[in-house]
Amino acid sequence: MSFILHPRLEADTVPVKNLGLSRLLMMNDRTWPWLILVPERADVREIHQLAPADRLVLIEEIAYVGEILERLFKPAKINVAALGNMVPQLHVHVIARFENDPAWPKPVWGVCPPAPYEPQALLNRLRALHEVFDR
Amino acid sequence: MSFILHPRLEADTVPVKNLGLSRLLMMNDRTWPWLILVPERADVREIHQLAPADRLVLIEEIAYVGEILERLFKPAKINVAALGNMVPQLHVHVIARFENDPAWPKPVWGVCPPAPYEPQALLNRLRALHEVFDR
Numbered sequence: 001m002s003f004i005l006h007p008r009l010e011a012d013t014v015p016v017k018n019l020g021l022s023r024l025l026m027m028n029d030r031t032w033p034w035l036i037l038v039p040e041r042a043d044v045r046e047i048h049q050l051a052p053a054d055r056l057v058l059i060e061e062i063a064y065v066g067e068i069l070e071r072l073f074k075p076a077k078i079n080v081a082a083l084g085n086m087v088p089q090l091h092v093h094v095i096a097r098f099e100n101d102p103a104w105p106k107p108v109w110g111v112c113p114p115a116p117y118e119p120q121a122l123l124n125r126l127r128a129l130h131e132v133f134d135r
Numbered sequence: 136m137s138f139i140l141h142p143r144l145e146a147d148t149v150p151v152k153n154l155g156l157s158r159l160l161m162m163n164d165r166t167w168p169w170l171i172l173v174p175e176r177a178d179v180r181e182i183h184q185l186a187p188a189d190r191l192v193l194i195e196e197i198a199y200v201g202e203i204l205e206r207l208f209k210p211a212k213i214n215v216a217a218l219g220n221m222v223p224q225l226h227v228h229v230i231a232r233f234e235n236d237p238a239w240p241k242p243v244w245g246v247c248p249p250a251p252y253e254p255q256a257l258l259n260r261l262r263a264l265h266e267v268f269d270r
Contacts, residue, residue: 046205046213048198059194063183070181077223078181081216085232085240088212097220105220107242 001042006089009038012114014122016129021057022092024065026129029114030121033073033096035065035129044090047082062092068132069096079107136177141224144173147249149257151264156192157227159200161264164249165256168208168231170200179225182217197227203267204231214242 005023013025013036021041027034039058044050050058066078075096082092095108103111117125140158148160148171156176162169174193179185185193201213210231217227230243238246252260 046201047194047215048202048205048213050198052195052198055194055198056191059182059190060187063185063187063190066181067183070183077218077220078183079216079218079220080182081214081218081242083212083214083216083242085212085214085242107216107218107220107244109242 003040003042005038006087006091008087009036009089009091014126016126017133019061019064021054022061024061024133026126027093027114028116028122030117030125031112031115032101032108033069033075034108035069035094037061037065037092037094039090041090045084045088046090050090058092062094065094069094072096072128072132076104081107083109138175138177140173141222141226143222144171144224144226149261151261152268154196154199156189157196159196159268161261162228162249163251163257165252165260166247166250167236167243168204168210169243170204170229172196172200172227172229174225176225180219180223181225185225193227197229200229204229207231207263207267211239216242218244 013027016024016026022037022039025036027036039054062080070078073096076099077097079095079097097104148162151159151161157172157174160171162171174185174189197215204213208231211234212232214230214232232239
């Protein structure tokens with residue numbers, strides 16, 4: 001079976017680019033700089049279900065994305081998480097956190113409803129991400 | 136500088152064993168089967184600050200621990216997270232989640248106060264973990 005992005009992930013995000021293993025998505029929530037990596041593998045729910053070679057790529061993609069968020073936004077902390085209680089398809093959140101953000105120091109999930117970007121702000125944010133990810 | 140376990144992690148957990156890179160700890164909270172990996176590297180806060188060779192070991196240790204929790208407890212989902220907003224020392228939570236657990240489907244942090252194991256239950260749980268991790 002081939003890879004199909006879970007409809008809930010598709011609805012909540014905008015695509016940024018395809019990395020080697022994962023599709024890189026941006027959460028459409030301007031409260032946090034929030035990216036999501038989805039390994040393009042069918043029927044994988046857990047990190048330990050990935051092939052070892054894919055896992056090695058995934059951790060490098062997590063590090064790459066975390067480092068770029070840190071460079072772009074100077075956050076206090078990067079949060080990395082593969083939860084999947086609501087959307088079982090394996091996906092990894094990489095989120096820039098700030099000491100004055102509305103959830104700090106708690107995790108971001110369920111704290112406040114998503115605040116979608118205004119159209120122009122969305123384009124600007126995507127442009128800024130493309131500038132660094134396509135370099 | 137050499138590695139010292141953060142006092143907050145030391146207070147909240149009991150040691151299980153040393154893996155290749157990480158110290159494996161069990162959260163002293165009987166609400167969830169909850170393990171924590173702490174790479175034994177000084178002054179590392181983020182996954183992208185680890186050396187690439189250490190990252191490859193870390194993702195394999197995450198997969199190994201997740202697979203063992205799945206085998207032992209048959210959870211609905213494994214949650215993996217490196218947050219660190221409260222304790223900046225890099226540590227990775229690996230948690231077995233169940234559809235009837237008190238936080239499901241939300242993340243576990245901050246939902247209910249930790250419920251420490253009774254002494255005999257703690258020993259039993261540690262014995263069960265040693266049986267599989269030392270095999």
